[in-house]
Amino acid sequence: MTAGVQSLTAGQSKVLQEFRQFAETEIVPFAGGWDRAGRLPRSVITAMAEAGHLGALVPVEYSGSASSLVDFGLLNEAIGYGCSSVRSVLTVHSMVSQAVTRWGSAAQRRHWLPRLAGGRWVGAFALSEPDAGSDAGRIATTATPDGAHYVLDGTKKWITYGQAADVFLVFAAIGGRFSAFLVERDTPGLTVAALDDMLGTRASMLAQLYFDGCRVPRDALLGRPGFGLAAVAGAALDFGRYSVAWGAVGLAQACLESSLRYASQRKQFGVPIAEHQLIQRLLTDMATTVSASRLLCLQAGELKDTGHPDALAAVWMAKYFASTAASRAATDTVQIHGARGCDPAGPAQRFFRDAKVMEIIEGSTQIQQTMIAQLVLQAA
């Protein structure tokens, strides 16, 4: 039973508990060690694959499980509860799977989807560059047609799981038209450099990718030239935001449960600190915002499952609210744990560092605010 208000249906609750059981067995005991090592062992990715989690967004005919978007959200909550680094890999891998499912040719689907669903190949999303983050239209990587190939030149930065991913969804411009490419890791001309010791999600194995005359076959192009950002990246990022939003719910839930346990056990002034009203106020805010975040994520998932046009705005709102709520929850969790909250032996400091990252990835808090404003003004 998870702490807090139970807002899920009985069926959803059962699904979440199954995912939580996986997380508590395969992830939670090891997350601190992975964070300190700055590495995820391939074994956890294999465990995710064997449990069917890497094929959640892949159609059944390609060996996926074609989960509902609500169930996919619950999966992200459970994995985010255990470790934000693992959840980050789930996010980017699912973004690549979604992009191939949505925009891949029949041949690309047949080739890639069974590999991605089974976890034999893990995907990573390569959009950000040193000078192009929120302003994705400034990406400088180019793809030059050359006979039966495209030649990629440029640099991608802060690519989640870039150190170990097998295939990258890379965005580059063909004569000014933004386009998407599936690039295998061992392609000559692609060099991967590790980015370690980042603030949070330290085990997500970020990397910088250098494309220097990297030749890929014409059929590496995913979607049509010119639709790389609007269609391919746009839809993938929508799924990424949705995944991060639910992951933030899981992270905040972990903060809540850790804080409730510690506040009930830790005694100061002769009583558990949970009996002090100023601590109760922190717990109240945490429990309330966890519930609100989950409800916004559920709303987004239900709208996405029905293909409702408002799903886009609902995902932005869910990601904006859940990521900022997780950040506050993690800050308060460190506060409740006091010196133990700052100790690397405990999870609170990891929650704190990971939560800040939630406010930056897949659209910063400020970008979410701007986009939500645009959408509500559009409808006014």
Place this chain on the structure above:
Amino acid sequence: MVKATVKVFLSGFFKDHDFADDEDIFASGYANSLFVMQLIAMVEKEFLITVEDEDLDFDNFRSVDAIECFVASKNAVPVTT
């Protein structure tokens, strides 16, 4: 019906401009990635079609007329022998 639906959608973005049926939507310079993403989502939802990889051509979405033509082509029953 298609034209009216598309025009209602466009009016949400272009509040002071009524598009002629053959007017180039992208010539306005407003067509950022968010607009294109929402346009595709609207076409799929309203007209119960799926925009596939091979449909990703700006000419399919360039004007109200083009969108109507595209929707009609997606809904056409394929000839079988």
